[in-house]
Amino acid sequence: xxxxxxxxxxxxxxxxxxxxxxxxxxxxxxxxxxxxxxxxxxxxxxxxxxxxxxxxxxxxxxxxxxxxxxxxxxxxxxxxxxxxxxxxxxxxxxxxxxxxxxxxxxxxxxxxxxxxxxxxxxxxxxxxxxxxxxxxxxxxxxxxxxxxxxxxxxxxxxxxxxxxxxxxxxxxxxxxxxxxxxxxxxxxxxxxxxxxxxxxxxxxxxxxx
Numbered sequence: 001x002x003x004x005x006x007x008x009x010x011x012x013x014x015x016x017x018x019x020x021x022x023x024x025x026x027x028x029x030x031x032x033x034x035x036x037x038x039x040x041x042x043x044x045x046x047x048x049x050x051x052x053x054x055x056x057x058x059x060x061x062x063x064x065x066x067x068x069x070x071x072x073x074x075x076x077x078x079x080x081x082x083x084x085x086x087x088x089x090x091x092x093x094x095x096x097x098x099x100x101x102x103x104x105x106x107x108x109x110x111x112x113x114x115x116x117x118x119x120x121x122x123x124x125x126x127x128x129x130x131x132x133x134x135x136x137x138x139x140x141x142x143x144x145x146x147x148x149x150x151x152x153x154x155x156x157x158x159x160x161x162x163x164x165x166x167x168x169x170x171x172x173x174x175x176x177x178x179x180x181x182x183x184x185x186x187x188x189x190x191x192x193x194x195x196x197x198x199x200x201x202x203x204x205x206x207x208x209x
Contacts (some may be wrong), residue, residue: 004030008039015042020049037067041076048080056080071100075107082110087117105135109144116148124148139165143175150181158182173203180209 011026027043030036044059060077063070078093094111098104112127125148131141146161162179165172180195199209 004034011039011042015046020046024050035062035066037063037070037073040066041070041073044073044080045076048076048083053080053084057084068096069100071097074100075104075110078107078114079110082114082117085117087114090114091118103134105131105138105141108134109138109141112141112144112148116144116151121148121151125152137168139168139172139175142168143172143178146175146178146182150178150185153185155182155186159186171198171202173199173206173209176202177206177209 007026007030011023011030014020014023014026024043024046027039027046030039031043040059040063044056044063047053047056047059057077057080060073060080063073064077067073074093074097078090078097081087081090081093091111091114094107094114097107098111101107108127108131112124112131115121115124115127125145128141128145128148131138132145135141142161142165146158146165149155149158149161159179159182162175162182165175166179169175176195176199180192180199183189183192183195196209199206203209
């Protein structure tokens with residue numbers, strides 16, 4: 001049998017190069033021999049990338065059953081649960097990750113999205129604010145904060161948050177879309193239309209703009 005270190009190197013190289021089927025095969029070969037939680041998480045990450053989400057979730061759960069404090073497993077499981085519209089379970093996973101590391105802006109941002117999906121809007125806003133305290137230029141947190149402020153009908157603040165995101169990346173389609181919504185809701189229709197058109201120019205496949 002091929003040396004596990006060599007197999008692992010091949011799997012990582014394939015994953016980094018975007019050859020996910022090859023990476024999946026190599027990780028699976030390793031796991032047939034040794035139940036290594038970190039490899040289980042890498043394998044699950046690849047399964048997410050090729051659309052096998054149920055298998056990926058099972059992989060994260062197996063890894064965390066063996067090593068409950070595996071930060072990457074907790075964080076990535078939370079991300080997958082969020083994609084699968086299981087916001088409450090995602091929140092539990094993000095909170096477990098943050099119990100280990102409080103300094104990860106991305107986790108606070110995604111935690112905010114889970115809370116927003118649960119319509120816990122004030123808590124979501126606080127989570128996005130924590131992400132921005134850690135990383136002021138976190139464009140997704142700025143945009144998500146703008147969306148949450150819109151939900152709370154704090155329209156001028158929402159517009160300001162969208163503008164802050166666009167100051168960092170003027171062609172960020174989601175921020176342009178949120179800005180359009182804020183402008184529409186304050187009655188500035190021509191400016192809203194222009195913002196939607198900019199969003200579509202940046203991403204013609206944007207489903208809402």
